[in-house]
Amino acid sequence: MAIEITLDMMLVKRKVTSRELAQAIGLSETNLSLLKSGKVKGVRFQSLDAMCKYLDCQPGDLLRYVPDEGEA
Template sequence: MPVIVTLDVMLARRKMRSRELAEAVGITEANLSLLKSGKVRGVRFDTLAAICRTLDCQPGDLLSYVEGPEPASDGQSDGERDAK
């Protein structure tokens, strides 16, 4: 996946639990977990701003770009799609 979410690293640096961040930002722990795992297709700027405000960081501290293929959007890997 080209965009890597490093939210778990910043949480560890700030010695904060996901539950605390979710409460401070006003999102569910489930949604925060999906964001941490990179399984979301987008994030609202106001949510990103609240996370950065709470963790005292910049968006670039939470997200990085790595060259590579986009994940399959239909649940199939590239190999499965190419085999058909």
């Protein structure tokens, strides 16, 4: 998929652990880990909103579009 999850970089920038974020936004650590690894098919806007509020960032700071090779 052409969407890359950059949540780990934001956690490092904000000096926040995955555990802290999961607890703050009401998501299980397992689900947050799956999201970070890109093993989920989608993310709820409610979860994305909560992450952005807690980390004081924009959705584009957590997700990145990287076109597959050969795409124009």
